[in-house]
Amino acid sequence: MSKQSTLAIVTIGQAPRLDLHADLAVLLGSNVKVLEFGALDGFTLEQINTQYPTATKRDILVSRMQDGRQVQISEQDLEPLLEQAVHKAEAAKPDAILVLCTGDLPEFNDVQVPVLSPKKIVEHFFAGISNAVTLIVMSPDAAQMENTHQRWLGNGFDVQCLSGSPYLNDGGREHAAQQAKELQGNLIYLDCMGYQLAQRDDIAHIAGKSVITPREIIFNTVRLLLK
CATH class of the missing domain: 3.40.50.1860 (Rossmann fold)
Structure with a gap:
């Protein structure tokens, strides 16, 4: 039996991404173990809307809260939260990290695990x-x-x-x-x-x-x- 690989998925919203699981079973198969992390974990939607309003921002990103509601945040406001989530994923020692976003992302050059960029x-x-x-x-x-x-x-x-x-x-x-x-x-x-x-x-x-x-x-x- 081949060794099971581990993929850490970092969503720009909240984990777990239940809307993703059925497609992962089809697209990844059973030989990849998935760990999930979220840049907005620990926030309520109301806190996000208050602390990170998007009305005057450009480069808006859209994601999902744990309860299924839609959430918006600007790339600028997301970046430090995303970096924290990526480093938390790195600590779990996966074989690779995938940031679940097709927008512009930081390079994460200080991370010792391959970080995959969907946009690229x-x-x-x-x-x-x-x-x-x-x-x-x-x-x-x-x-x-x-x-x-x-x-x-x-x-x-x-x-x-x-x-x-x-x-x-x-x-x-x-x-x-x-x-x-x-x-x-x-x-x-x-x-x-x-x-x-x-x-x-x-x-x-x-x-x-x-x-x-x-x-x-x-x-x-x-x-x-x-x-």
Whole structure:
């Protein structure tokens, strides 16, 4: 029997990420032990909204509280909290650490365990297929769309942007999928680690287009690395 590897997952929200577990079983398999840590562990949603308001901030990130509610925080406010969570994960001595976010992250150069950056992995993936796709990108919140467009433009993709949260059942994803149906792009990328495979399938059914999540790209890469 091969040795079981250990992956520490650090969410920018709160652990455990129950919305992730079913997809992990499919994408990682049984040979990787998962430990979970959260940058916002120990906070209430009300404390976060009071201490880290986002109304005047740019670079907003969206994640999930332990009870399933959506939470928002700016990259600037998140960074010191995320660093603490990564160092806590490092102390557990995993084989690798994955930060559960596709946004811009610190380098974590002082961490003695490999820290995997979803953003970099995703960018390399799309660079390899850039000649074959015209991208439509869905973000959790409309406030992220301008930054999303600029970020992808910097990577050589003039993407069309939509919004629909993976954490809310407000019809936003379905509305965005209907919008995507009328656009010219041939691939929808769901630009948040919160999007589930079941949500991917629903969006693909409505839009009539191929849809891919960062979970697929990231966890397939992790599975290969931790073989």
